[in-house]
Amino acid sequence: MHEPKLPSLKIYSAQDFPAYLPKLNQLFDDLFRDGKGFRSKLVARVAARVGADDRCIQLLAQTIEFIHNASLLHDDLIDRSVLRRGKPAAWTKYTPEYAVLAGDYLLARVMVNLSGYGNVRLIQYTAEMISDLLEGEWIQDSLVGDHAVTAAQLDRVHNLKTGSLFKWCLRSPFHALKRDDPHLHEVLENCGIILGLLFQRSDDLLDFDVRNHEGKAVLGDLKSGYMNSFTVFVFEGLDEGVKSRARAAQSLGEFKRAVGESHFDERLAAFDAMNLKQIELYAHNLQRLRSHLAASEQMLIEDLSRLSEILYWRKA
Amino acid sequence: MILKSETDAVRPQQTSARFVTLRQDQEAARLRGFLRGDAQELLERDAVAKPVTTLQAGALRAQTAEWTFEIVQLAELRRDPWWRRALRALRPETWVLSLAPVLSTLGWLAATSAEPLSAWRALAAVIGVIALHAAMNLFGDYHDHMRGWDRVPERGADRVLARGDFRGFEILRAAWASAGLAALCGALLLVANFAHITWKAALLLVMVLAVVLEFGINRWGLKYRGLGELAAWFFFGPWLTGGLSWALTGSIPWSAWVMGLPFGTMALLILHLRNFERIMIDSQAGLGTWPARAGFEASKKFTWFCAIALMASLAALLVFADPSPERFLPVLATSLGLGPLVGVVRSVRSPSGGELHGLSQRGLRLAWAMALSFWVSDVIRLWGSAVLARIFS
Incomplete structure (x- = not known):
């Protein structure tokens, strides 16, 4: 496949931040060193395929990583997570105050950089996305300990949090190029919503050691009182006593015994089937995207079509 | 393909x-x-x-x-039997909102009216009201579907059209059939009460028909500009009880309006709970329901207000409209049911929280409990009268 020509992406540079603020650059150095940069690579690829110049690609890549990492700084403090990417979270290594301020600084930096670029629609859309992200975090925090949350409610929260970033990665390059056709953006929005759902649902499966190639800690969500989308799915139709025993499980084996091994396997198969339908819907939306792209941009469809496999089945 | x-x-x-x-x-x-x-x-x-x-x-x-x-x-859809799907389409669990005021008022009129009630008029009134309610549900589902509202999970993704239980035109046909039945019953009652038609009664009828149409079709969006709650209070409350009194006796004493207060307030409470369940999506969509306008905390407080108003209206009924000892039963039953319901609302911490889900269903169960307590008190009254008549005969 013909690969797009991407500039070398530099997300973080110490020169971008004042050296006289104690520990700020050290914190950012820790933060940006180990990330996979998936979102910046996604937005860069989309931008390159539709003809954005290097300056625009660099701006978009840095913007999404700044926003994503700002949300991680805040999330870790809100959730009291002590580890991030296998290392101490910023709020534990530095202070909670510095973690909050560093996150705020990144968001402010985003606004400075976008303002300098001068595209008002892009600024507006980015601000809306950040607003959605915060709303999602606010609501998700209120769901900790809520054992009655429904799948539809979780989807809406995930759409605000995870989905917002994916939608931005798909839509912002077009806004940056002043391609603001509402029908184009509706298709991109649909694609972004589905990618966000697939990514979050697959992440929720990691909690049950399903396709857990990354070695993520098992039952972390359940133990911290958060009912993720797969937990809610498994619990459908079970009586309260079984759910209560399952919630108290300290190991995956204990959880499976509580809900029934065969019930767990059946629900996993049904969960995968449900998400396969989403993947099919995603493919349908990608085909619709074709009519909005020029002939030279059609490779974008091939790029994006692999994403659903990567995100849900966790295959590279 | x-x-x-x-x-x-x-x-x-x-x-x-x-x-x-x-x-x-x-x-x-x-x-x-x-x-x-x-x-x-x-x-x-x-x-x-x-x-x-x-x-x-x-x-x-x-x-x-x-x-x-x-x-x-159709062969791929795992559909329930036809009758079960039809029942789901008619949403009989909501009929309590109209059955409760109608049957309770019938019992009250039977006990207090000087003349015996006409059985066929009573039957026509009950059938007409149920048919009208079913028609409203069906028209509402059809028009929500045509507008695409049932694509939004909180707004009807579990309804019969979104599930594929029926096709749109089938629901529309059923809506018109139900409306036709209601119109027939209404026409019979109008003819029977022709001598008692006053300009007030005619105006009331026109107002109600307009409210019903707007509630069902939502052509002008008034339902979601804060008027739906008021309409629910009026239609399921004073209008039904006053209208029934007129249909059966040719007059509407003020006590007939008072009869409607608790039922109208119950309908207001249930609609409020339903809109509270949807506060997040309605706010995001810019709909002007009372919870979306007032906000999360104020909506919880408004539930308290509805609960207090409900108990006050039951007290008003007891004092001013139907001061019989049996009517303490609905007061007791409702107060026992309201406590847990208000407790659940108090515990809601998030517009996306699990406790919000199913609030309106809890409200409907309370409405059924209140309705049953009214009907049981009617039975006690009738049975008591019969026993007393036997003793003293």
Whole structure:
């Protein structure tokens, strides 16, 4: 496949931040060193395929990583997570105050950089996305300990949090190029919503050691009182006593015994089937995207079509 | 298999075998056929077009001009038996809102009216009200479906049209049939009470018909500009009890209006709970329901207000309209049921919280409990009268 020509992406540079603020650059150095940069690579690829110049690609890549990492700084403090990417979270290594301020600084930096670029629609859309992200975090925090949350409610929260970033990665390059056709953006929005759902649902499966190639800690969500989308799915139709025993499980084996091994396997198969339908819907939306792209941009469809496999089945 | 048409060359891409997306500005007729379920291509394939759910709140304000459908063969759908689907479409659990005031007022009129009540008029009134309520539910579901509201999970994704239980035109036919039955019953009662028709009664009837139509079809969006709650209080409360009194006796004493207060307040409470469940999506969509306007904390407080108003209206009924000892039963039953309900509302911490889910169903169960307590108190009254008559005869 013909690969797009991407500039070398530099997300973080110490020169971008004042050296006289104690520990700020050290914190950012820790933060940006180990990330996979998936979102910046996604937005860069989309931008390159539709003809954005290097300056625009660099701006978009840095913007999404700044926003994503700002949300991680805040999330870790809100959730009291002590580890991030296998290392101490910023709020534990530095202070909670510095973690909050560093996150705020990144968001402010985003606004400075976008303002300098001068595209008002892009600024507006980015601000809306950040607003959605915060709303999602606010609501998700209120769901900790809520054992009655429904799948539809979780989807809406995930759409605000995870989905917002994916939608931005798909839509912002077009806004940056002043391609603001509402029908184009509706298709991109649909694609972004589905990618966000697939990514979050697959992440929720990691909690049950399903396709857990990354070695993520098992039952972390359940133990911290958060009912993720797969937990809610498994619990459908079970009586309260079984759910209560399952919630108290300290190991995956204990959880499976509580809900029934065969019930767990059946629900996993049904969960995968449900998400396969989403993947099919995603493919349908990608085909619709074709009519909005020029002939030279059609490779974008091939790029994006692999994403659903990567995100849900966790295959590279 | 790709769904094709003769003008496919100028149509936007694309269809997969399972999904079809139609744009309102480009394929209005085809879209209408898919929504109504009578598009030739669907009928030929014996398939239904189920609207794909969306997380976009804009779908409630027709800000998305596209519909995506999943085309499903009827044979693939695991449908319940016809009668069960029909029952689901009629939503009988909501009939308590009209059955309760009607039957309770009947019992009250039977006990207090100087003349014996006409059995056929009573039957016509009950059937007419149920048919009107069912028609409102069906019209509401049909028009919400045609607007795409049932694509939004909180706004009807579990209803019969979104599930593929029936096609759109089938629900519309059933709505008209139900409305016709209600009209027939209404016409019979009008003819029977022709001598008692005053300008006030005529005005009341016209107002109610307008409210019912707007509630069902929502043509002017008044339901979601804060007037739905008021309409619910009026229609399920004083109008039903006052109207029933007129239909059976030719007059509407003020006590008949008082009879309607607790039932109207119960309907207001249930509608408020339902709108509170949807506060997040309604706010995002810009709908002006009372919870969306007032906000999360104020909506919880308004539930308290409704609970207090309900108890006050029951007290007013007891004192001013029907001061009989049996009527303490509904007061007791309602107060026992209200406590847990208000407790659940107090515990709601999030507009996306699990405790919000099913609040309106809890409200409906309370309404059934209140209705049953009224009917039991009527039975006690009748039985008591019969026993006393025997003792003293």
